[in-house]
Amino acid sequence: MPFLLRVELPDVPGSLGRVASAIGEAGGDIEAIEIVEKRHEEETAVDDVLLEVTPGTMPDSIVSACNVLDGVRVIWISRYAAGGNLFLDLEAVEELTANPADALDRLIDLLPVTFRAEWAARVNDTAGTVHATDAAPDDLEFTSIGKAARLETPDDNVHVGARLNKHEIVVIGRRGGPEFLDSEVARLGHLVGLAMSISRAG
Numbered sequence: 219m220p221f222l223l224r225v226e227l228p229d230v231p232g233s234l235g236r237v238a239s240a241i242g243e244a245g246g247d248i249e250a251i252e253i254v255e256k257r258h259e260e261e262t263a264v265d266d267v268l269l270e271v272t273p274g275t276m277p278d279s280i281v282s283a284c285n286v287l288d289g290v291r292v293i294w295i296s297r298y299a300a301g302g303n304l305f306l307d308l309e310a311v312e313e314l315t316a317n318p319a320d321a322l323d324r325l326i327d328l329l330p331v332t333f334r335a336e337w338a339a340r341v342n343d344t345a346g347t348v349h350a351t352d353a354a355p356d357d358l359e360f361t362s363i364g365k366a367a368r369l370e371t372p373d374d375n376v377h378v379g380a381r382l383n384k385h386e387i388v389v390i391g392r393r394g395g396p397e398f399l400d401s402e403v404a405r406l407g408h409l410v411g412l413a414m415s416i417s418r419a420g
Contacts, residue, residue, distance in 0.1 A: 219271055220249070221295055222334055223280065224396070228289040229256060229263040236287055241267065244283035245275030255401040264293070264399065266334065294396045296334075307332060307409060314416045321417040322382065323349045325409065332409070333402060335390040343385050358389060366407030368398060378403050380410040 223241075227233045238248055246269040255264040271277060281292045310328045314321040322340060326349050329338035339350035343360040350358075361369060366380035369389065377391045378398045388410050392398075398406075 223267040223295045224293040226291045240283040244280045245272045246280045318416050321413050325413040338390045366403050380407045
């Protein structure tokens with residue numbers, strides 16, 4: 219079964235190798251690794267690790283194996299239902315340029331995989347939700363925002379929004395967290411801006 223592990227580790231040579239060895243010894247098989255964020259002031263990095271867990275192995279044992287390493291902290295681990303491929307931003311852009319006329323709707327379809335979120339939606343200031351993935355809430359409301367930003371929610375869900383134009387925004391969310399990193403918020407704003415440009419070219 220595939221799992222996605224987000225881990226914070228020292229940004230020094232050998233750190234990722236130690237984490238990979240610990241995961242392997244605990245019964246995990248790494249499929250892919252993506253650097254999510256580098257925190258230069260703290261000299262740490264945040265990586266997403268896509269892994270397969272051997273039958274009978276509990277994800278908690280992988281978390282424990284990582285957390286005992288000096289300077290390493292597992293931020294979260296969850297089942298990864300997207301089929302086993304990390305979807306990089308450039309691949310998302312490639313998908314959007316394949317059919318510019320549908321770029322805005324296709325962006326919504328791609329965002330949950332690209333950001334390891336549970337859902338995404340386009341929300342209009344008068345029509346409400348105009349396109350969304352299956353797990354999106356029914357009661358999303360338009361919020362006037364400038365640049366991409368975290369949105370307040372009445373519960374433990376976490377939302378990030380980015381402006382498409384003055385009438386529409388894009389919102390992505392995770393149930394119960396984890397909180398979106400600053401780098402993820404910036405990436406969302408960048409991708410939404412690219413999608414808008416691509417759609418105009420169509």
